[in-house]
Amino acid sequence: DAMVIQNPRxxxxxxxKPVTLSCxxxxxxxxxxxxxxKSSQAPKLLFHYYDKDFNNEADTPDNFQxxxxxxxxxxxxxxxxxxxxxxxxxxxxxxxxxxxxQYFGPGTRLTVT
Amino acid sequence: EDQVTQSPEALRLQxxxxxxxNCSYTVSGLxxxxxxxxxxxxGPEFLFTLxxxxxxxxxxxxxxxxxxxxxxxxxxxxxxxxxxxxxxxVALTGGYNKLIFGAGTRLAVHx
Numbered sequence: 001d002a003m004v005i006q007n008p009r010x011x012x013x014x015x016x017k018p019v020t021l022s023c024x025x026x027x028x029x030x031x032x033x034x035x036x037x038k039s040s041q042a043p044k045l046l047f048h049y050y051d052k053d054f055n056n057e058a059d060t061p062d063n064f065q066x067x068x069x070x071x072x073x074x075x076x077x078x079x080x081x082x083x084x085x086x087x088x089x090x091x092x093x094x095x096x097x098x099x100x101x102q103y104f105g106p107g108t109r110l111t112v113t
Numbered sequence: 114e115d116q117v118t119q120s121p122e123a124l125r126l127q128x129x130x131x132x133x134x135n136c137s138y139t140v141s142g143l144x145x146x147x148x149x150x151x152x153x154x155x156g157p158e159f160l161f162t163l164x165x166x167x168x169x170x171x172x173x174x175x176x177x178x179x180x181x182x183x184x185x186x187x188x189x190x191x192x193x194x195x196x197x198x199x200x201x202x203v204a205l206t207g208g209y210n211k212l213i214f215g216a217g218t219r220l221a222v223h224x
Contacts (some may be wrong), residue, residue, distance in 0.1 A: 004156075031210065042200070042214035044119075080194070090156050100145050101208045104156035 003027070004105035012111045013081050021076040023091030029080050032074040033102060034066060035090040043090055049074060050096065051113045078110075086112045115140045119201050119215035126222050129190045134218045136201030137183040144204040146184050147212065148177050151198045160199075191222045 002023045013019040024034065031050050035043040046060045049068045063085070065077040078085055088109050094100040116139045126132055135153070145164050149157035161170040163179035170177045174195065176187040186199055198219045202212040 003187050006156075013161045040216070040219075042216045043212075045211060048211075088154075092156075094210055095212075100204050101147055101162050102210070102212060103159060104149075107154070108152065 003092055004091055004103055005046060006089075006105040006108050008049045009106060010109050010111070012113060013078075014113055016080045017083065019078050019081055019110070021078075021081070021089050021091075021110070023076070023105055024072050024073070025091075025093045025105075027093055027103060028071065029093035029103075030071075030092045030096045032068060033092040033094070034064075034074070034076050035092065037088045037090055037107075046076070081110070081112045083112050086110055115203075115205060115213055117201060117203055117213050117215040119199075119218050121202055121218060122216070123219040126188075126191055126220070128170045128192055128222055130222050131191070133149070133188070134186040134199055134220070135176055135183060136186070136215055138201075138203050139182075140205055140220070141201065143205030143207045144210075146179055147202045147204070148175075148184070148186055149200040149202065151200055153198075182221070188220070191220075193222050193224055196220055196222045 007022050033048040034046045037043040047056045047066050061080050065073045065094045086105045090107045091105040118137050120135045123148040145162050148160040151157045166181045168179050174189050178185050198217040200212040200217045
């Protein structure tokens with residue numbers, strides 16, 4: 001089945017220790033997104049890629065970076081995680097071919113100690 | 114400012130007790146409205162897209178409707194497995210497909 005896969009599902013890192021979260025998709029979608037979701041809150045868009053074009057939300061902290069080496073993979077790098085960065089990180093994809101719904105992966109739960 | 118508000122924040126129903134969830138929006142231009150279901154510790158699961166006022170979509174016990182200012186997710190004769198958080202999101206005209214999400218309604222259906 002075509003899907004969005006995120007690894008790892010659970011990640012524990014130490015305060016200030018860089019961490020990378022990964023996302024892959026078999027849907028062959030042009031657009032990939034990274035969201036941050038804290039408990040009982042709406043998902044918050046961090047950035048997205050339209051093919052190789054990177055788009056950063058204005059309020060995304062500089063501490064967050066992203067890479068998309070090819071169509072299928074996208075990475076979220078948190079350079080110096082703080083306690084406030086503990087959250088669920090969601091990867092999503094969408095096709096630019098007229099259908100705008102986004103398909104989400106299962107998420108990575110990040111804990112910062 | 115573009116905004117999406119969902120109500121109620123939480124809803125408790127008895128099995129078989131029908132109800133509706135509300136999503137009201139204030140946006141500069143609506144490209145589409147989306148409903149998602151999110152189970153605890155999982156990513157949102159796509160349910161419906163609505164594009165224009167008057168449009169309706171159905172899936173099993175769920176029916177989504179859209180007006181110019183709000184959308185409703187009607188749940189008919191719910192079962193305990195319908196318990197989840199239901200998220201509403203809007204996509205704006207112009208620019209890329211950015212979704213603005215509401216905070217969701219946490220639905221609990223008890224036997």
